[in-house]
Amino acid sequence: MTVLSKEDLIEIRTLLSLNKTPQEIFEFRVANALRGERDWKRRTIYDACKKIQAQQGSVERRHGSGRPRTVRTxxxxxxxxxxxxxxxxxxxxxxxxxxxxxxxxxxxxxxxxxxxx
The missing domain is CATH 1.10.10 (Arc Repressor Mutant, subunit A)
Incomplete structure (x- = not known):
């Protein structure tokens, strides 16, 4: 699984705000030599777009979305x-x-x- 940085998510959000589809974002990444070096997978972009749209454009992690602490009881x-x-x-x-x-x-x-x- 590819992990996207916050900058990557911001870039995807910006492209989504320009009414680009996930497919167009993927093609943009592949066509752009400098940005294409990060080797994004098509599924990663689709998942990121879905997440950004579900969170009304937010690229922040939701509170409590990480692994729960099990020792601190x-x-x-x-x-x-x-x-x-x-x-x-x-x-x-x-x-x-x-x-x-x-x-x-x-x-x-x-x-x-x-x-x-």
């Missing part, structure tokens, strides 16, 4: 927080991020992201 945040805190009687004896990751089954980078945000 309340339960996981509480578990990591409890393990990373030192007991009141023994300051400085908290577990390391690596040990917390091993104990919870959450990756070390996610543990760091949860606690050291």
């Amino acid at each position: 309340e339960e996981n945040v509480d578990r990591v927080e409890r393990l990373l805190q030192s007991p009141p009687r023994l300051p400085g004896t908290h577990l390391s991020a690596r040990k917390v990751a091993r104990a919870t089954g959450i990756s070390r980078s996610s543990v760091r992201r949860l606690f050291y945000q």
Whole structure:
């Protein structure tokens, strides 16, 4: 799947506003040597046109359209927080991020992201 940059989407939106069809946009890209180097597929242009028209000309991503975060649940945040805190009687004896990751089954980078945000 080809991913289009924001500039590419703006260019497609501009051509759509000039009443170009997706087929004409594709032919324009192929005919223009400088722009044709990005190797757009016909299906990519058709999908981009459909998306731009469905969003009333917007080229921004919709809020929440990315991959949902699955680690940042309340339960996981509480578990990591409890393990990373030192007991009141023994300051400085908290577990390391690596040990917390091993104990919870959450990756070390996610543990760091949860606690050291």
